[in-house]
Amino acid sequence: MQTSRWFESWFDSPLYDQLYSYRDDKEAARLVSWIRHRFPPEKHPEVLDMGCGRGRHSLLLADEGYRVTGVDLSPLAISKALEKAQNGSLRKTKKTSSAAFEIGDMRTWRGGPFDLVCNLFTSFGYFDDDGDNALVLNNMVASIKNDGYLVMDYLNADYTKKHLVPHELLEVGSMQCEITRVIEKDTVIKTIHFRHQSSREHQNYQERVKLYDRSWFRDKFREAGLEDPQAAGDYDGSEYDPAGSPRLILYAGNKGS
Known part of the structure; x- marks a missing residue:
């Protein structure tokens, strides 16, 4: 099992969708509602969703009136996002979405510029090398307009360390x-072992997320040319509490604004 590029095999596996079939749009809709309240589409119409996955957030953002470009490395994820967009799988209107999707590596992809660049649902910290993760951040900042903003929905490292569930057994x-x-080594490693009961076949995958605290992001935001980030602790926009907040949602404007 390769770990350095775990995301290439896991996100393109049909087992990924089976394991996470319980997910619906409710949690994503809460975050999108918060984004819309703070960054209304009338003022921030062009949005990049970097690491968009199967397009849950992208399509909900498009449904709220944003013009969205979703980028992800996984061909399977992009194909599913495009299928949802074409089928009109939207929460409110059920119309065909105008969201655009493309395959791209967040370590090299730059585009736009956009009014709002989003990186949501812990789509950051996938690389063992801190320099690669910082490069992702720099690429996102390079895609923001002078008066634009970056929004990052990441896990709270301290909370994650205290509430880590070491073992689960599921059907x-x-x-x-x-x-x-x-x-x-400051990395959450989630090992997923599938055992097919009929064939006795075994398949193993990993998810790896590097843990960064708020001060690391503050320094990297500054180095990239952003203002000091503000922080929320959950999808309701509640104040960030280092000990008690499950999420670290950072948002900052470009210093050119």
């Missing part, structure tokens, strides 16, 4: 799924 269709979580 996923006809498979047993064993999940273990550990923290090594």
Whole structure:
């Protein structure tokens, strides 16, 4: 099992969709509602959703009136996002979405410029090298208009360390799924082991997210040319509490604004 490029095999696996089939749009809709309240589409119409996955947030943002470009490395994820857009899988209007999607590596992709660049649902920290993760941040900032903003929805590192669930055993269709979580070298490593009960076949995948605290982001935002970030602690926009907030939602304007 390769770990350095874990996202290439895992996000393109059909088992990913089976494991996370319980997810719906409710949580994503809460975050999109907060984004719309703070950054209304009338003032911030052009949006980049970097690391858009299957397009949950992108399509909801488009439904709220934003013109959205979703970028993800996974061909399977982009194909599913395009299918949803073409089928009109939107929460309110059920019309065909104008959201655009394309395959791209966040370490090299730059575009726009956009009024609002979003990186949502912990789509950051995927690389073991801190320099690669900083490069992703710099690429996103380079895609922002002079008066634009960056929004990052990331996990709260301290909260994650205290509330880590080390072991789970699940039934996923006809498979047993064993999940273990550990923290090594400031990285959350989630190992997912599938056992097919009929064939006895085994398949293993990993998710790896590098842990960064608020001060790391503050320094990197400054270095990239952004203002000091403000922070919320959950999708309702509540104040960030280092000990008690499950999320670290950062937002900052370009210093050119």
